[in-house]
């Protein structure tokens with residue numbers, strides 16, 4: 526385990542992906558009936574980068590995007606949000622950027638994600654070797670990066686280099702079943718990656734996949750906190766979260782809101798959580814501020830554009846009657 530204090534630098538390097546999201550417009554429209562779509566930046570790692578930037582932190586993405594109009598859209602959007610793209614490589618050939626069509630509705634919600642020949646899987650060990658990890662306060666990885674080569678090897682190489690540079694490793698399990706060759710490989714690779722990390726965050730389904738069965742997910746989370754991780758957050762959507770450290774375990778509730786859609790919650794949670802750690806809040810407050818950030822995002826259209834600033838988060842916390850009992 527490394528010192529988590531370095532997170533206070535509030536300067537994060539994020540290994541993962543950026544994509545384009547399409548939202549059927551107006552909110553509530555079903556995709557199959559849509560005539561108009563609003564486009565915004567997506568991809569869970571990019572969403573986390575935006576969340577951190579909105580909270581006043583610095584975020585740099587280590588990713589590859591397609592060398593075409595969609596990849597350039599992602600680069601333009603990253604610049605607009607103040608997310609550093611100096612480590613982004615554009616890849617040519619047949620690789621295509623991740624594209625998500627995400628409905629702004631809760632009932633019968635549909636998200637369709639196109640990841641055929643995904644450009645982000647083209648990230649190489651050379652790409653990560655070019656990063657000066659010493660310059661950052663912590664590394665964040667979203668787990669889909671481990672689903673295929675060469676990005677799997679590249680992400681493990683980034684772990685090695687970041688660890689040598691003394692960075693805490695923060696892992697969002699981010700399980701996208703369709704990106705993996707099989708659930709067994711996902712479970713093996715996730716377990717290997719999870720054991721290397723200091724902070725592991727995922728929802729109940731994701732820990733279940735890591736453990737090889739939903740009923741074993743919480744035990745897996747506890748096992749990580751007992752053996753290798755300093756903080757594990759086991760999220761349960763509308764049922765809140767269980768936070769586990771080597772010394773304690775506590776439950777937290779959610780901030781009820783009128784949700785417009787279920788997506789983006791995990792990315793907002795991660796951004797709000799790490800930003801709060803960087804600002805020196807107590808662990809329980811970090812979890813609650815992550816949860817409140819997620820509540821704000823599910824009540825707005827989009828994921829990246831919905832991420833709250835710290836001022837918006839403070840205003841939300843001041844107005845809201847408080848989290849549900851856990």
Ligand SMILES: Nc1ncnc2c1ncn2[C@@H]1O[C@H](COP(=O)(O)OP(=O)(O)O)[C@@H](O)[C@H]1O
Nearest residue numbers: 728760761762765779780784790791816819820
């Ligand atoms: N409908 C909701 N209303 C308020 N908060 C929510 C809602 N859904 C999720 N959250 C918050 O977001 C956090 C992360 O949600 P979760 O669904 O577990 O993430 P993921 O996007 O990774 O599936 C939860 O722990 C909770 O605090």
Ligand SMILES: O=C(O)C[C@@H](O)[C@H](O)C(=O)COP(=O)(O)O
Nearest residue numbers: 546567568569625788789790828
């Ligand atoms: O991460 C993706 O590839 C999908 C995103 O582009 C999209 O913004 C989204 O739906 C994020 O929400 P999540 O699925 O709850 O992470």
